[in-house]
Amino acid sequence: MDDHELPAGWAAATVDDLGEYINGCAFKPTDWHDTGTPIVRIQNLTDPDKRLNVTQREVDPKYHIGKRDILVSWSATLDVFRWGGPLAYVNQHIFKVLPTEHLDDRFVEFALKKAISELINSEHLHGSTMKHINRKPFLAHPINVPPFPEQQRIVEKIETLFAELDKGEEALREVQKLLARYRQSVLKAAVTGTLTAYWRAANGPPQENGADLLARILKIRRETWQGRGKYKEPAEPDTAGLPELPEGWVWATMPMLGEFGRGKSKHRPRGDPKLYKGGKYPFLQTGRVRNSSGRISEYDKLYSDFGLAQSKLWPAGTVCITIAANIAESGILEIDACFPDSVVGLVPHEDIEGSYIELFIRTAKADLDRFAPATAQKNINLDTLNNVAVPLPPAEEQKEIADKVTTLVGASMVIERGLERELERSAALRQSILKDAFSGKLVPQDPSDQPAEKLLERIRTARAEKPKAKRKKAAA
Structure with missing residues (x-):
C-alpha cells in the first residue's frame, strides 16, 4: 500500500x-x-x-x-x-x-x-x-x-507498545536522577572542603591562606582604585549561623573577589536596528547562561559600536549569574561579551579561580531562588548577591577543587549524554509507532467494520x- x-x-x-x-x-x-x-x-x-x-x-x-x-x-x-x-x-x-x-x-x-x-x-x-x-x-x-472498531484495536496496540517504552524510559530517568544527586553531592563536598580533605592533609599548610589572600586582594584594589568617587570597602559577610570552615579557608562576599556588577542594555526599544547594524560585539541573554552547562561560548546577537556604547563589554573569564526569570543560573564567559541587567557579572581577581566561584553558585542556587518573590517573572536584586557568604579556600586549593569537580562531573555527563541518546531513540520509536498506526500498518483491517466515512458523516x-x-x- x-x-x-x-x-x-x-x-x-x-x-x-x-x-x-x-x-x-x-x-x-x-x-x-x-x-x-x-x-x-x-x-x-x-x-x-x-x-x-x-x-x-x-x-x-x-x-x-x-x-x-x-x-x-x-x-x-x-x-x-x-x-x-x-x-x-x-x-x-x-x-x-x-x-x-x-x-x-x-x-x-x-x-x-x-x-x-x-x-x-x-x-x-x-x-x-x-x-x-x-x-x-x-x-x-x-x-x-x-x-471505530479498528480505532480501538489501534489504541490497544499503541498502549501495549508505549507501556514497554514507558518502563525503559522510567529506568533511564531514574539513573538521571541518581546522576543529578551525585553531581550535587560532589559540588557540596567541593565548597565545604570535604572533596579536598586528603589533599590538604598531604600538602600541609598553604603558603598563603584564604584570609591572607583576601586581605592582599583588597589591599591591591584599595591602592590601585581608579573608579568613580572615593574607594568604598566591600561589606563583610554575615557569618552568624554559618558552619565552621576547614583550616585555611575564610568567608568572603563576591564584591570582595573582583569587579562585580549588573550588565547593561539601556537603549529602548531593544530591537532598534541601530544596536545591531554592522555588529561585531557579542550580546547574550539569560537563556544563553541557563543553557551553557557552565561555559558560555555562544551569543544571541552582535552589537554595533552604537550598541556597545549603551552597554558594557565583559571579558572572557567573567562569571555570569542570572537574576531574572531563571534565578542563579551561572556560567563562565569564554568570549568577550555584553549582557543585559538581568545578568550579573563577576570578573574575578587573577588569584581567584572563576570555576570555583561558578560551582559555588550552583550549590547556592536553591537558596537564592527562595529570595525571589512569586511574581509572573521571578527576580532577585543585586543586594541579595552582594550579601551571599562565599567559602574561600587558598588559591592552590581553589584550583585543585575546580580540577577535581571537572573530572568527576565530566565523567557523569558522559553517562548523562548516553542516557539522553537512549531517550531520544525511544521518542523516535514512539513517532514511528504512531506513523504506522495512522497509515494502517499497526493492526490489520477487518472488512466487516463499518467504513469510517459513515462516522464522519x-x-x-x-x-x-x-x-x-x-x-x-x-x-x-
Missing part, C-alpha cells in the same frame, strides 16, 4: 473533525490568591511538581477541567496531555479538547499527538523564542480516521445541527 493511499475502510479527516477545542481563560497574576481553584498552566503540564497557582475568580464552566481531560499545549511547549490533577481551570495557550462522541477518545489523544509532531516540523510553526501553532492550520491539519451532521453559540455584544 502506498504511503498516501488510505487503507480499506478509512477516511480522510482533519483535526477539526476530532472534537471541539476551547482555548483556556486568560488569567493575570492579579487573579492569583492564597486559596481557591487551581489554574493549570503549561508549566504544570510539563512538570507536575510545579506549584499550581490558585484563584477565587469565577470563570465560565467551559474552562473547567477534570481528571482525564485531554489538553493541547499550543505555545512554548507543544504537546498533548491528560490532566491527572483535581478539578481546575485551564489557562490560555492550552486547548481543552472535547472529543466527538463518535470517536474513541484515546484514539483522539494519539491522533493529536501525531498532528502536533507533524506541525512542529512544518511551516506552520511560528515564533523565534516562543514557538506556537495558530488555530487555523492546527484545525485544518489532515488526519486519517479508521473505522454522523460527526459533520451532528455539528451542523448543533445550535451556534451567540456572541456577546461588546460593551459600549
Whole structure:
C-alpha cells in the first residue's frame, strides 16, 4: 500500500473533525490568591511538581477541567496531555479538547499527538523564542480516521507498545536522577572542603591562606582604585549561623573577589536596528547562561559600536549569574561579551579561580531562588548577591577543587549524554509507532467494520445541527 493511499475502510479527516477545542481563560497574576481553584498552566503540564497557582475568580464552566481531560499545549511547549490533577481551570495557550462522541477518545489523544509532531516540523510553526501553532492550520491539519472498531484495536496496540517504552524510559530517568544527586553531592563536598580533605592533609599548610589572600586582594584594589568617587570597602559577610570552615579557608562576599556588577542594555526599544547594524560585539541573554552547562561560548546577537556604547563589554573569564526569570543560573564567559541587567557579572581577581566561584553558585542556587518573590517573572536584586557568604579556600586549593569537580562531573555527563541518546531513540520509536498506526500498518483491517466515512458523516451532521453559540455584544 502506498504511503498516501488510505487503507480499506478509512477516511480522510482533519483535526477539526476530532472534537471541539476551547482555548483556556486568560488569567493575570492579579487573579492569583492564597486559596481557591487551581489554574493549570503549561508549566504544570510539563512538570507536575510545579506549584499550581490558585484563584477565587469565577470563570465560565467551559474552562473547567477534570481528571482525564485531554489538553493541547499550543505555545512554548507543544504537546498533548491528560490532566491527572483535581478539578481546575485551564489557562490560555492550552486547548481543552472535547472529543466527538463518535470517536474513541484515546484514539483522539494519539491522533493529536501525531498532528502536533507533524506541525512542529512544518511551516506552520511560528515564533523565534516562543514557538506556537495558530488555530487555523492546527484545525485544518489532515488526519486519517479508521473505522471505530479498528480505532480501538489501534489504541490497544499503541498502549501495549508505549507501556514497554514507558518502563525503559522510567529506568533511564531514574539513573538521571541518581546522576543529578551525585553531581550535587560532589559540588557540596567541593565548597565545604570535604572533596579536598586528603589533599590538604598531604600538602600541609598553604603558603598563603584564604584570609591572607583576601586581605592582599583588597589591599591591591584599595591602592590601585581608579573608579568613580572615593574607594568604598566591600561589606563583610554575615557569618552568624554559618558552619565552621576547614583550616585555611575564610568567608568572603563576591564584591570582595573582583569587579562585580549588573550588565547593561539601556537603549529602548531593544530591537532598534541601530544596536545591531554592522555588529561585531557579542550580546547574550539569560537563556544563553541557563543553557551553557557552565561555559558560555555562544551569543544571541552582535552589537554595533552604537550598541556597545549603551552597554558594557565583559571579558572572557567573567562569571555570569542570572537574576531574572531563571534565578542563579551561572556560567563562565569564554568570549568577550555584553549582557543585559538581568545578568550579573563577576570578573574575578587573577588569584581567584572563576570555576570555583561558578560551582559555588550552583550549590547556592536553591537558596537564592527562595529570595525571589512569586511574581509572573521571578527576580532577585543585586543586594541579595552582594550579601551571599562565599567559602574561600587558598588559591592552590581553589584550583585543585575546580580540577577535581571537572573530572568527576565530566565523567557523569558522559553517562548523562548516553542516557539522553537512549531517550531520544525511544521518542523516535514512539513517532514511528504512531506513523504506522495512522497509515494502517499497526493492526490489520477487518472488512466487516463499518467504513469510517459513515462516522464522519454522523460527526459533520451532528455539528451542523448543533445550535451556534451567540456572541456577546461588546460593551459600549
